[in-house]
Amino acid sequence: xSMTEIRAGFTAxxxxxxxxxxxxxxxxxxxxxxxxxVKSADRCCITHQLxxxxxxxxxxxxxxxxxxxxxxxxxxxxxxxxARRKLGQCREQNNCMCGEESTEKFKQILANYEGLNVTSxxxxxxxxLDILLDWMEKAR
Amino acid sequence: xxxxxxxxxxxSISILSTNMKHFLTWSPVIIQGATVRYxxxxxxxxxxxxxxxxxxxxxxxxxxxxxxxxxxxxxxxxVAYRLRVRAELGASRSPWATTEGLFTRAMTSLTPPLLRVxxxxxxxLVELADMGPSFQFRVLYWxxxxxxxxxxxxxxxxxxxxxxxxxxxxxxxxxKAQTHVQAINRSSSFSPTQCVRARGDASL
Numbered sequence: 543x544s545m546t547e548i549r550a551g552f553t554a555x556x557x558x559x560x561x562x563x564x565x566x567x568x569x570x571x572x573x574x575x576x577x578x579x580v581k582s583a584d585r586c587c588i589t590h591q592l593x594x595x596x597x598x599x600x601x602x603x604x605x606x607x608x609x610x611x612x613x614x615x616x617x618x619x620x621x622x623x624x625a626r627r628k629l630g631q632c633r634e635q636n637n638c639m640c641g642e643e644s645t646e647k648f649k650q651i652l653a654n655y656e657g658l659n660v661t662s663x664x665x666x667x668x669x670x671l672d673i674l675l676d677w678m679e680k681a682r
Numbered sequence: 683x684x685x686x687x688x689x690x691x692x693x694s695i696s697i698l699s700t701n702m703k704h705f706l707t708w709s710p711v712i713i714q715g716a717t718v719r720y721x722x723x724x725x726x727x728x729x730x731x732x733x734x735x736x737x738x739x740x741x742x743x744x745x746x747x748x749x750x751x752x753x754x755x756x757x758x759x760x761v762a763y764r765l766r767v768r769a770e771l772g773a774s775r776s777p778w779a780t781t782e783g784l785f786t787r788a789m790t791s792l793t794p795p796l797l798r799v800x801x802x803x804x805x806x807l808v809e810l811a812d813m814g815p816s817f818q819f820r821v822l823y824w825x826x827x828x829x830x831x832x833x834x835x836x837x838x839x840x841x842x843x844x845x846x847x848x849x850x851x852x853x854x855x856x857x858k859a860q861t862h863v864q865a866i867n868r869s870s871s872f873s874p875t876q877c878v879r880a881r882g883d884a885s886l
Contacts, residue, residue: 547758547865602733609739613756616738620726620759 544625545678551618552671555611559604560669563662570654570667575647577677584644585681586632591640591648592674593626596667599655603664615668687713689769689776692720692749697765697781699790702816702863706743706751711769711776719745719770723778724753727761737766745770760865762786792861792870795819799857801878806847806855812840818862820869823847826854826877836862851882 571577571592580588601619606612632638655663692708699705711718722743729736743751757763762784769776796811810819819837823846837844849855856877861870 544760551758597728597732601728610741613738613741616724616726616729617756617758619728619732620761623726623728623731624760 544621544628545675548618548621548625548671549675551614551621552675555614556669556672558606558608558611559665562606563666563669565658565662565666568654568658568666569670569673570651570663571670571673573654574650577647577673578680580647581641581643582681583639584641584647586629586638587640588644588648589678590626590629590632590638591644592651593622593629595648595651595655596671597622597626600664600667603660604668618671687716687771687774689713689718689771689774691777691779692767692769693779695765695767695779695781697753697785699785699787701793701813701861702754702787702790702865703752703814704754704757704785704787704790706753706765706767706781708749708767708779710749713771716771717747719747720749720751720767721745721770722751722753722765722767724756725764725766726759727763730764743767757785757787760787788866788868790863790866792863792868794870794873795859795861797821797857797859797873797876799876799878800843801849801855801880804849804851804880804882805845806849806857806878806880807843808846808857808859809843810837810840810859813861816863816865818864819859820862821846821857821859822872823855823857825850826856849880851880854879 597619601615604615655667690711692711695706695708697704697706706722722740723737724740725737729738740751740753741755753765764781764784766778766780768778795813798809800807800809806823808821821835821837822832824832835846854877856875858872858875860872
């Protein structure tokens with residue numbers, strides 16, 4: 543259910559956020575390979591890693607001058623926290639193993655992120671949230 | 683007048699939450715001959731733990747004269763929130779008054795749904811008051827005297843009138859309902875039972 547709330551929050555600010563991303567030729571989540579190539583066994587792990595990535599690295603660098611956008615980002619960030627908590631329960635029950643492929647994939651995402659200055663990277667990552675949400679919904 | 687007034691922080695602040703509608707209330711700050719305004723901010727777990735304890739202005743209560751603020755839009759995730767309010771008069775600002783404990787939307791109180799049971803000829807119908815997108819309804823209905831054969835219908839969206847069953851002539855049927863909120867995985871208590879009788883003669 544958090545995903546529905548995250549999707550609603552993101553849809554409300556998607557155009558605003560994506561308009562702040564000048565670098566259209568690069569992708570944080572999809573370069574060089576799309577998330578859709580991740581094996582199902584690795585899906586839980588990479589989802590947890592990505593949620594941690596957004597919570598630890600992305601949201602805090604996305605503050606804007608627009609209070610409506612800031613509130614929606616807060617809503618998304620807090621929903622990520624509660625969703626990650628549920629995913630954490632899977633990790634505790636050991637059915638969220640990190641395979642080689644997802645580890646490699648996540649390294650690539652971090653490299654893409656660190657290849658840009660932090661504000662651009664954070665805004666781009668936030669703007670790509672629909673890629674993550676689409677992949678998660680398709681995978682469900 | 684406002685420039686040099688020492689404004690006290692609002693007192694008696696508390697959160698009232700019923701059926702996933704959340705309000706912050708406080709006592710007014712009285713300054714003779716002046717209109718005191720208030721601003722409310724919120725802080726989720728993310729802001730506390732990952733964003734340096736930052737606060738965010740609420741969507742509805744910046745420089746309001748009311749002493750009640752609807753924070754439903756702002757309490758939008760299943761984490762713990764804190765709220766704060768201060769008084770403002772001209773350039774003067776009072777200290778912030780912050781809610782004592784933490785509030786999560788799971789703490790909301792859930793009341794039974796309002797419903798109206800109708801017999802339309804042989805049809806058993808129920809009309810439920812809409813309570814917003816967070817709510818589902820669990821409706822139980824049975825023929826009076828056959829309490830062991832209760833049937834159930836779960837309604838995710840409330841259209842005006844819902845058809846429950848086709849009744850036997852002259853028989854009496856009873857209905858009760860409760861709400862369920864998936865976001866917090868809680869249900870209300872049941873509404874009082876309402877019974878109606880189908881038209882016609884039961885002996886036929």
